[in-house]
Amino acid sequence: MTELKVLGACPLDCPDGCSWVVTVRDGEAVALRGNPGHPYTRGALCTKVNRWLERASQPDRILYPLRRAGRKGEGRFERITWDEALDEIAARVGRVVEEHGGEAVWPYWGTGTLGYVQGLEGQAGRRLFNLLGASGHEADICSAAGIAGLKCTIGSAGGMDPEDLAHSRLIILWGTNPLTSGHHVWKFVQAARREGAHVVAIDPVRTRTAAQADEHLAPLPGTDAALALGLLNVVVGLGAQDEDFLERRTLGWPEFRARIGEFPPARAAEITGVPEERIVALGERIARTRPTAIRATQGLQRHAGGGSALRTLACLPGVTGDWARLGGGLVFSTSGHIRLNRRALYRDDLRPGGPGFRRVLSMSRIGEGLLEVDGPPVKALFVIAANPAGSAPHQNRVRAGLSREDLFTVVLEQFPTDTTDYADIVLPATMQHEHADLHEGYGHLYLAWNEPAVAPPGECLPTTETFRRLARRMGLDDPALQESDEALAEQALASGHPYLEGITLDRLRKEGFVRLAVPDPFIPYADGFPTPSGRLEFVSARARGAGLDPVAGYTPPAEVADPVRAAAYPLALISAASHHFLNTVFGSDVELRRRAGNGPSVRLHPGDAAARGLVDGQRVRVFNDRGAFEAVLETTDAVRPGVAATTKGHWAKFSGGANANAVVAERATDLGGGPTFHDTRVEVEPLP
Ligand SMILES: Nc1nc2c(c(=O)[nH]1)N[C@H]1C(S)=C(S)[C@@H](COP(=O)(O)OP(=O)(O)OC[C@H]3O[C@@H](n4cnc5c(=O)[nH]c(N)nc54)[C@H](O)[C@@H]3O)O[C@H]1N2
Ligand SMILES: Nc1nc2c(c(=O)[nH]1)N[C@H]1C(S)=C(S)[C@@H](COP(=O)(O)OP(=O)(O)OC[C@H]3O[C@@H](n4cnc5c(=O)[nH]c(N)nc54)[C@H](O)[C@@H]3O)O[C@H]1N2
Ligand code: SF4
Ligand SMILES: [Mo]
DSSP, rough: OOOEEEEEEOOSSTTOOOOEEEEEEEEEEEEEOTTTTTTTTTTOOOTTTGGHHHTTOOOOOSSSEEESSSSSSTTOOOOOOOOHHHHHHHHHHHHOOOHHHHGGGEEEESOOOOOSSTTTTTTTHHEEEEEEETTTEOOOOHHHHHHHHHHHSSSOOOOOOOGGGGOSSEEESSSSOOOHHHHGGGHHHHHHHHHTTTEEEEEEBBBHHHSSSEEEEEOOTTTTHHHOOOHHHHHHTTTTTTTHHHHHHHHHHHHHHHHTOOOOOHHHHHHOOOOOOHHHHHHHHHHHHHSSEEEEOGGGGGSHHHHHHHHHHTTTTHHGGGGGGGEEEEEEEEGOOOOOOHHHHOGGSSSOOOOOOOOHHHEEGGHHHHHTOOOOOOOOEEEOOOOOOHHSHHHHHHHHTTTTTTTTEEEEEOOTTTGGOSSEEEEEEEOOSSOOHHHHHTSSSSEEEEOSSSSSSSOOOOOOHHHHHHHTTTTTTGGGSOHHHEEEEEETTTTTOOOGTOOOHHHHHHEEEEEEEOOOOOTTTTTTOTTTTTTEEEBBBHHHTTTTTTBOOOOOOOTTOHHHHHHHSSSEEEOOSSSSOOBBBBTTTTTHHOOOSOOOEEEEEEHHHHHHHHHHHHOOEEEEEEEEEEEEEETTTTTTTEEEESSSOOOGGGTTOOGGGGGGOOOOOTTTTTOOSOOOOEEEEOOO
């Protein structure tokens, strides 16, 4: 018997980027556990990934190439060989390029793996699509709004090191539910608490996280920037602003101060639905507590004003001067600090007309991309580690697009999802412990290498290998299309950025994970902000360029704040992270599905349920003019009146044919072109 321990990393779209150790006995993975040596994740995985190996051997795993044998959407397939699959793809895509031009091809990369080699960060296969002159893909479905908002204020998506929350005295968990969506940060929150820190959660729902906080404020969805301005009104009213920081480190304080003046607590209370005295009390606490840290994640930017929300939140530590203190500031994503060489991976210089893109299609608006975009229309779609029929807004439009008979769709997948049902060809993909990859965690400052632990089952191939073979089949002989996974990883690491000094593939392989070479202690903008002025910009030319008010402020949500829509659909729906799934990954795991109630639930305040004559446990229909989904009603005062709460991640095919995205609009956020999942109005009625 031989037994090996192989170091790897979780590839999923989660801030925690856990390191793991796979125990391999006689060529078979027998255990997969968190790596106890990792300073951020310390040996714990999560309820989902603890079932990784069970998932890998689930009976519905796709093991062979498949060709559609029924109607689009039906999900009937026949097994074919790799040769047949590659021949057919090469011929069909070749014809599309010839007849409609390269831009008629859309590589749709999703978040199934974030790897720099196999996954979204490196856009595996992009070199091949570049040679074809394919349309670009904007992966804007997750954090684009927040990143764009932060870039206006602080010039970067970076922010403080989440580990330094341990040094904070006041922690505001703002639109984030880490005990579900990235629990490892909690250790650092608890460490601060042991030193006396106060923890506030700001969330329309009393989540697992909010229930554990010292204080919980429940604003109406999409009103956070108004709340931030109201809090700052109290801070400035007490004269607690940091004049020295404002003078030396910021741009546009007089204008922003005037903006703050427009939001006295009474007005902020009216907009947000948070009682005035709670705003005053928290404002006073911020005024007297240094350092104060804000941990925000994606939840609060899934609204029409989501870009402005992050932009204005990042101003708060600019007024109090907390950006200059260890344990102070804000963190949304650490990705701004992780400076791997994407350009080397992408090789946009391979494009027929040079590196620029004439056309970039939005991941969040795939319905529009498939149904409306012309000149040329999309004729060939490659779905790579994505499940748009389950995860993208306006499900009925997504399906209508995927149903087009003249669209040739190839899906690289591990499982028969709501999206593979629409594929012409399905290609079997490896899972993380079966392929090599390079990772970051966007909630910490470590890189990780994932060494393949076992041979792939059936005929599964890594994404890189799939595209190497397809390139050869298409007669594309540029050597850039044949480089090995290790060569790609080395190119990504060789960006020359000082934070990557001393981090080589060899070292990562040996140690599993390595911390970025950031200064210690790490106060990210101690030497200036990476904005055009080098200062924190309350007034931003970048925002003006995007058509917004140059002075940071409040953009109201679209549907939540629309009285006409509110009359027809009185409830504001939030469809946040499920505790049991990771987006739609794990959605066919029988045990996790069981724990998730075998389908969506919708939670309403008892008063809102009673007003509709609905009772706890009843089956209901959640609907608006775009569509409907079925759910089990749960009545609870954890949800504020006027709000309905469900979760993402349920597969439509196991949920009566639809999930929450049936009611979500394709609308873009004010900055960054992000989606507006939590800015959705619905009504709830008994299921007929
Ligand atoms: N278990 C699990 N973990 C996950 C995921 C998962 O699906 N399941 N998904 C992963 C991915 S892809 C991402 S992007 C992250 C997402 O994780 P989060 O960033 O935590 O995002 P959400 O779950 O969308 O929303 C977080 C919280 O924001 C609240 N919220 C919604 N709208 C507003 C608002 O307007 N204001 C405020 N203050 N709060 C609001 C919601 O009620 C919710 O409790 O988690 C990752 N981790
Ligand atoms: N209603 C609502 N919808 C949401 C959200 C919300 O808050 N509310 N959140 C949004 C967010 S934050 C995100 S990030 C998106 C995610 O949307 P998507 O990027 O579409 O992610 P998933 O739906 O999880 O689909 C990922 C697929 O990749 C597959 N996969 C995993 N690893 C690999 C691999 O190595 N190779 C290949 N070929 N396939 C692989 C998985 O089996 C899975 O089917 O969803 C969004 N959808
Ligand atoms: S999903 Fe997040 S918490 Fe779970 S193992 Fe992966 S990185 Fe860790
Ligand atoms: Mo995400």
